[in-house]
Amino acid sequence: MSPPAPGAAAPHRHGVRTVGIAQPLRWLALGWLDLLRCPLPGLLHGLLAAAFGVLLMGLARDRFWLLAGAFSGFLLVAPVLATGLYAVSRALQKGEPAGLATALGAWGPHNGRLVLFGVLLAFAGTGWVLTSASLITRFADAPVHNPQDFLRVVVLSAHGHLFEMWLLLGSALAAPIFASTVVAVPLLMDRDIGVRAAVLLSVRAALLNPLPMAAWATLILVITLLGMATLLVGMVVAVPWLAHASWHAYRDLVGPVETEEGRA
Numbered sequence: 001m002s003p004p005a006p007g008a009a010a011p012h013r014h015g016v017r018t019v020g021i022a023q024p025l026r027w028l029a030l031g032w033l034d035l036l037r038c039p040l041p042g043l044l045h046g047l048l049a050a051a052f053g054v055l056l057m058g059l060a061r062d063r064f065w066l067l068a069g070a071f072s073g074f075l076l077v078a079p080v081l082a083t084g085l086y087a088v089s090r091a092l093q094k095g096e097p098a099g100l101a102t103a104l105g106a107w108g109p110h111n112g113r114l115v116l117f118g119v120l121l122a123f124a125g126t127g128w129v130l131t132s133a134s135l136i137t138r139f140a141d142a143p144v145h146n147p148q149d150f151l152r153v154v155v156l157s158a159h160g161h162l163f164e165m166w167l168l169l170g171s172a173l174a175a176p177i178f179a180s181t182v183v184a185v186p187l188l189m190d191r192d193i194g195v196r197a198a199v200l201l202s203v204r205a206a207l208l209n210p211l212p213m214a215a216w217a218t219l220i221l222v223i224t225l226l227g228m229a230t231l232l233v234g235m236v237v238a239v240p241w242l243a244h245a246s247w248h249a250y251r252d253l254v255g256p257v258e259t260e261e262g263r264a
Helices: 023-037 039-059 064-081 083-094 100-105 112-139 147-155 162-181 184-190 195-208 210-229 235-253
Strands: none
Touching: 023 039, 023 083, 023 210, 023 235, 039 064, 039 083, 039 100, 039 235, 064 112, 064 162, 064 184, 083 100, 083 184, 083 235, 112 162, 112 184, 112 195, 147 162, 162 184, 162 195, 162 210, 184 195, 184 235, 195 210, 210 235
16 A cells, blocks of 8 residues: 655544545545546546536436436436546556556456445435425526526525525535545545444544545546536546545545454
8 A cells, every 4th residue: 555645644543544634636636647647537427517517417407406406416416437547546556557458347246345345425416406396496586497497596696695505505415425435435445344333434534534624525626527518528638537535535545454343
């Protein structure tokens, strides 16, 4: 295993490290290098994500209240969908050959824990989609059919605080899920550890690094929004870039002294 990056402190209990607030920028730099070294698996992941976005926009083009929630829900399950790219980054870090077969191999039948975790995140994403849709349709002053309606009726509404409520609810759901997944998915792929133990370790890493985690979450959000703002074309690069960077986040935050707790 590679040594801690510059600026990383000594490991905490159970192998969790603290890192500097600028460390997320290093994760992005390393993730970009991984994408350049092995672009095919990443770009295919990005193309599939962009294609899903296009399909979603086609199905919900006249129901933006549903579209906004669905995109947000997609972000919740994205860490699991990127599992194959974590395997690519792991191989590159070990100096091993990496390619599309490496990414596909991460989804072998032995990794039922990832499927279980993905199902749990899908339930959380579905809950947010339904909550978002119910909130907007119930409290919006007028029907919301497209992005212009959302901007006018929800974001810029002079009456009530619907947008603030929408953001507050989204943040209340996203914060614990982010903390639970920030290192859990690559940890499940990399080590023989149960879902519960991986989630607890991920939460502990987030609690020990509140400022770096806030910076990391902000960078993920900004890059994702930029990818969406380019009519989803940017998602082809944004998805694999963030996935590879997330692997390096995991490697910095979880040290080699991790006592791989029993399976959940």
